[in-house]
Amino acid sequence: KRLIILSRDTRLYSTRRLAEAARRQGHRIRILDPTRCYLSVATGNPAVYFRGRDIRGIDGILPRIGTSITGYGTSVLRQFEILQVTVQNSSDAILRTRNKLHMLQRLAASGIPVPQTGMAFAPEDNPALLRLFPPPPLIIKLIEGSQGLGVVLAENPEAAESVTETLRTLMAHFLVQHYVTESRGRDRRLFVMGTEVVASMERTNRNGGFRANLHRGGHARSIRPSRVEIDLATRAVRVLGLDVAGVDLLETETGPVVLEVNAAPGLEGIEQATGVDIATRMIDALVERIRNTSPMA
Structure with a gap:
């Protein structure tokens, strides 16, 4: 091909x-x-x-x-x-993942658990927005950030106010999100292809930070996800209309929640942690789809 x-x-x-x-x-x-x-x-x-x-x-x-x-x-x-x-x-499916608020809205509306998330447009609404959440720490993140960039942990009310005011002056669009304390700098990345989870890893920040991204100092190890995690990840991918995605989960006291869905997940960390040849599986999946959609098939 x-x-x-x-x-x-x-x-x-x-x-x-x-x-x-x-x-x-x-x-x-x-x-x-x-x-x-x-x-x-x-x-x-x-x-x-x-x-x-x-x-x-x-x-x-x-x-x-x-x-x-x-x-x-x-x-x-x-x-x-x-x-x-x-x-x-598809282009539309990728766009659904790039605005974090839109993505979380779609997931939550489909009954998929996500961390409590909020956004306000007018600066004068910031204090009221912050009051919707339990007392800090809170996560404040840019709507279109990636690889852990544009994410701040506000550990007290003063820090939360200061960060949101600073971002407002920069005309930046951001989300406020409940910080899942029990995650302790850990998350899980499930690599989904179609209806199957083909590889999974747990990422941990060994430096005591709150971000587990491998680009931000995280360490990865292969894991076997639970049936609940597999169901959540595959449902999230289906809701967003993706063929291939990396789904990030956080463990909470009430069970896993979907933190993010990445339409162009990196292969290096998960291939090295799990030993799974994901690149070949991606090529195989695309070629099979070409054959199934070809008029000559």
Whole structure:
């Protein structure tokens, strides 16, 4: 099959692993920087160009679109969808995960437990918003942050007020979230493909921090998730319409809650912690979907 990885950096572990897995199985693979693609939106004649060449005859796409280029990256992906190219995670599904508030609203409305979360628009509503929560600590996070960036732990009411006021002056959009004290700097990442959890790890911040992200000092180990965790993760992916995702769970006194769903989860930490060849499974899943959707199938 003729496949494309949409990625800005060929050196990234996940991009390299996917390309290697595709080549090992005999597929033709290209890595295209979505910011170097340009589009022609025309009735009856849509097109995607890369460095002057019209990109045609592609069977499937693996999008690895970072948060900083969500808008343009998903526009490029949507153009390929219009061209009837099979994609692993649609542009609309990716967009559902990129705004943390919208994502949590969808999950909560579907009965999936999430941490109590709030947002206000007017600065004068900040004090009332903070009063909706139990006494601090509270988590304050940017709506479109990633890899643990743009997340602050406010340990007392004064800190919470100070952080929210500072973010307001910067015209930043943020969420206030209940801090799950019992998680103690731990979370669980379940890697979901379709209706199956193919790999799971627990991430722990060994430095005493509250963020377990591997990019922020976390340590990972392979785990066997419970049936409740598997059910939560697969339901969350289904609600958001994703094919592949990393689902982050926190353990609370009343059971696990979904903290976040990542539409372009990194492969390095979870492959190394679990020994599962996720890259090959992703290629296999995309190729199977291409075959199932092909008019010749």
